[in-house]
Amino acid sequence: MRLIWTAVWSFLLSAMIVYVIGSMSGQEFNVTGTIALAVTFSLVTVILGEGVLKEQSDN
Numbered sequence: 001m002r003l004i005w006t007a008v009w010s011f012l013l014s015a016m017i018v019y020v021i022g023s024m025s026g027q028e029f030n031v032t033g034t035i036a037l038a039v040t041f042s043l044v045t046v047i048l049g050e051g052v053l054k055e056q057s058d059n
Contacts, residue, residue, distance in 0.1 A: 003046065010041035 014037035019029055 002049075003042075006045050006049075007038070007042050010045065011035075011038040014038040014041060 011034070015034045018034045018037060022029055
């Protein structure tokens with residue numbers, strides 16, 4: 001479930017970023033850029049959350 005919400009939020013935030021930057025530069029909304037940015041955000045979040053930043057368990 002965490003991965004699904006990560007993907008949803010990544011897509012929503014990416015869409016917002018692409019829309020705002022596109023509007024400021026006078027270009028139209030680019031869905032391909034949104035998807036590429038969402039995939040990048042999702043991968044970075046999963047890699048950081050599950051691997052790099054995972055707490056060490058005290059066994």
